[in-house]
Amino acid sequence: MSYSTLAVVGCFTYPSTSAPNPNPKLSNSTARRKEFISLLKNCKDTNQILPIHAKIIRTGHDQDPFILFELLRLSSTLCSVNYASTIFQQVHNPNVFLYTALIDGFVLVGSYSDGIRLYYRMIDRLIVPDKYVITSVLKACGSRFALREGKEVHCQALKLGLSLNRSVTMKLMEFYGKCGEFDNARKVFDKMTERDVVASTVMINCFLDHGLVEQAVQVFDRVRVKDTVCWTAMIDGLVRNGEMNMALEMFREMQKDNVRPNEVTIVCVLSACSQLGALELGRWVHSYIGKHHRIELNHFVGGALINMYSRCGDIDEAERVFAMMKERNVITYNLMISGLAMHGKSIEAIQIFRGMIKQGILPTSVTFVAVLNACSHGGLVDLGFEIFRSMSKDYGIPPQIEHCGCIVDLLGRIGRLKEAYNFIQNMEIEPDHVMLGALLSACKIHGNFELGEQVARILMNHGAVDSGTYVLLSNVYASSGKWKEAAQIRAKMKEGGILKEPGCSSIEVNNEIHEFLLGDLRHPQKGKIYKKLEELNQVLKEAGHTPATDVVLHDIEDWEKEQALAIHSERLAICYGLISTKPCTTIRVVKNLRVCDDCHSMIKLIAKITGRKIVVRDRKRFHHFENGKCSCGDYW
DNA sequence: TTAGGGTTAG
Numbered sequence: 018m019s020y021s022t023l024a025v026v027g028c029f030t031y032p033s034t035s036a037p038n039p040n041p042k043l044s045n046s047t048a049r050r051k052e053f054i055s056l057l058k059n060c061k062d063t064n065q066i067l068p069i070h071a072k073i074i075r076t077g078h079d080q081d082p083f084i085l086f087e088l089l090r091l092s093s094t095l096c097s098v099n100y101a102s103t104i105f106q107q108v109h110n111p112n113v114f115l116y117t118a119l120i121d122g123f124v125l126v127g128s129y130s131d132g133i134r135l136y137y138r139m140i141d142r143l144i145v146p147d148k149y150v151i152t153s154v155l156k157a158c159g160s161r162f163a164l165r166e167g168k169e170v171h172c173q174a175l176k177l178g179l180s181l182n183r184s185v186t187m188k189l190m191e192f193y194g195k196c197g198e199f200d201n202a203r204k205v206f207d208k209m210t211e212r213d214v215v216a217s218t219v220m221i222n223c224f225l226d227h228g229l230v231e232q233a234v235q236v237f238d239r240v241r242v243k244d245t246v247c248w249t250a251m252i253d254g255l256v257r258n259g260e261m262n263m264a265l266e267m268f269r270e271m272q273k274d275n276v277r278p279n280e281v282t283i284v285c286v287l288s289a290c291s292q293l294g295a296l297e298l299g300r301w302v303h304s305y306i307g308k309h310h311r312i313e314l315n316h317f318v319g320g321a322l323i324n325m326y327s328r329c330g331d332i333d334e335a336e337r338v339f340a341m342m343k344e345r346n347v348i349t350y351n352l353m354i355s356g357l358a359m360h361g362k363s364i365e366a367i368q369i370f371r372g373m374i375k376q377g378i379l380p381t382s383v384t385f386v387a388v389l390n391a392c393s394h395g396g397l398v399d400l401g402f403e404i405f406r407s408m409s410k411d412y413g414i415p416p417q418i419e420h421c422g423c424i425v426d427l428l429g430r431i432g433r434l435k436e437a438y439n440f441i442q443n444m445e446i447e448p449d450h451v452m453l454g455a456l457l458s459a460c461k462i463h464g465n466f467e468l469g470e471q472v473a474r475i476l477m478n479h480g481a482v483d484s485g486t487y488v489l490l491s492n493v494y495a496s497s498g499k500w501k502e503a504a505q506i507r508a509k510m511k512e513g514g515i516l517k518e519p520g521c522s523s524i525e526v527n528n529e530i531h532e533f534l535l536g537d538l539r540h541p542q543k544g545k546i547y548k549k550l551e552e553l554n555q556v557l558k559e560a561g562h563t564p565a566t567d568v569v570l571h572d573i574e575d576w577e578k579e580q581a582l583a584i585h586s587e588r589l590a591i592c593y594g595l596i597s598t599k600p601c602t603t604i605r606v607v608k609n610l611r612v613c614d615d616c617h618s619m620i621k622l623i624a625k626i627t628g629r630k631i632v633v634r635d636r637k638r639f640h641h642f643e644n645g646k647c648s649c650g651d652y653w
Numbered sequence: 654t655t656a657g658g659g660t661t662a663g
Contacts, residue, residue: 218658
């Protein structure tokens with residue numbers, strides 16, 4: 018990135034202020050200006066702006082800075098920043114207001130470099146920056162991690178005596194924070210005369226943006242009177258850093274502190290619930306929204322509810338929320354479609370997609386990932402291909418790796434492995450380990466070890482392979498008795514310092530999340546849990562369940578494998594669910610990895626024997642176990 | 654007569 022720079026701020030010339038003009042023609046013009054500004058302020062969409070803009074040009078007001086300011090602000094939000102940019106280019110002598118309006122427009126669409134470049138052009142034209150343009154460009158510098166340029170802006174603010182201005186200091190902290198310069202952010206914070214809750218919130222965010230939870234908590238603890246936004250920033254930051262339980266604890270403390278949550282707080286808390294699978298708490302938050310009319314069911318809240326119910330296993334409730342929403346945007350639709358896809362409700366997902374198109378809402382690339390996933394989970398091959406082709410043809414969205422991955426999954430699922438392999442070979446983009454892993458998994462499920470080995474070899478030569486793929490590879494070799502190769506994979510993992518992500522399952526009982534690891538002995542009710550497990554194992558054995566011993570990594574003796582399988586985390590979570598919830602209630606478990614073959618067939622039997630519905634969310638999708646069957650049709 | 658402190662879903 019290169020910008021023309023002007024380091025010396027002292028050479029700015031201030032524009033001369035025009036003397037009052039008693040000319041009656043001018044007052045007429047002022048009235049016209051007011052009329053245009055008011056017309057522009059009432060605009061709701063592009064179609065309303067264009068005729069007004071035409072009239073502005075026709076009546077010769079196209080150089081009026083006051084009208085232009087409103088026009089630029091509005092057109093960059095309602096039309097496009099390109100449109101605003103064209104207007105700007107035709108202005109003879111743009112002032113600082115107009116520069117600010119367009120920089121804001123660039124920031125809004127994420128064209129940060131354009132915003133910074135425009136600021137430097139303004140400096141080149143010797144226009145004096147004010148606090149507004151400084152805050153705007155600092156926002157661009159922070160988002161673009163443009164440290165050098167931001168520091169220059171800081172110097173200019175110092176020379177102009179603006180560095181202690183409240184808005185400027187906030188944006189300086191934000192800028193330094195985003196660039197990871199915590200010492201500088203801290204220095205600005207410490208120099209502030211009013212270090213109130215707002216400034217502290219910015220500082221908290223600086224730390225949370227970079228995963229420095231402890232430092233953020235330290236600043237947070239020192240804020241004497243915390244308001245809704247401050248609490249929310251903390252909760253949101255904890256969620257972003259994977260500290261879900263801590264986030265929920267903060268939410269409880271916030272209520273004890275009698276601080277009312279707003280829509281944003283609700284969205285953050287629902288996000289924590291959805292990631293943890295905390296359905297009961299999520300339901301409580303939903304009822305809270307219903308009781309407190311100050312919280313609106315807007316796009317964000319509605320979307321967060323749909324996401325929470327889908328990810329916590331209650332897809333029916335997600336559909337009810339979706340139906341209740343008065344206004345839906347593309348994200349609302351995407352969430353609903355991917356929720357339905359995750360639960361194997363493919364037909365319903367396609368119906369929602371078609372309804373969305375009918376409503377005139379344009380799909381995004383995320384929509385197509387969700388729709389293609391739905392096709393894959395429903396085995397809808399022809400429809401999947403039709404939609405895949407329509408992406409670029411009808412919507413101008415070129416398929417990305419994720420979309421191609423869905424097609425590989427789609428073909429792999431129904432056993433058309435060779436076609437899936439050919440599809441990968443003929444792709445214009447390089448396959449990634451996720452896609453190859455999906456094909457390898459399909460080879461394993463359909464027992465095609467020959468192709469599996471071919472894919473495995475490509476995978477081994479592939480650079481970025483995650484622990485999950487290594488484990489899958491090793492399991493594939495182990496399944497076909499190739500212990501030497503399986504051991505080689507494990508050695509490679511060890512060499513690369515890649516640790517197998519430990520399997521972890523959780524279950525919510527009485528609003529509390531209980532987590533279990535493989536063979537976990539930490540739970541206070543471990544005695545009862547293991548007793549239940551033993552009892553179930555006995556019943557399952559009597560029912561003819563033979564443990565599938567090929568899924569364990571090591572080439573150990575069969576009885577040892579059986580022992581290792583017996584204590585997979587999901588089994589412990591299910592056993593805890595069986596002993597701590599009322600008979601006939603649904604057991605919902607969330608697992609961070611994919612469920613293994615043996616656990617899958619065992620859970621089917623447990624559901625049959627106990628008469629319970631068991632819903633398991635794994636890394637990829639939902640499994641609804643009922644009466645000896647699973648909604649995934651044994652493919653996952 | 655031109656203007657905003659901090660927090661939001663795929």
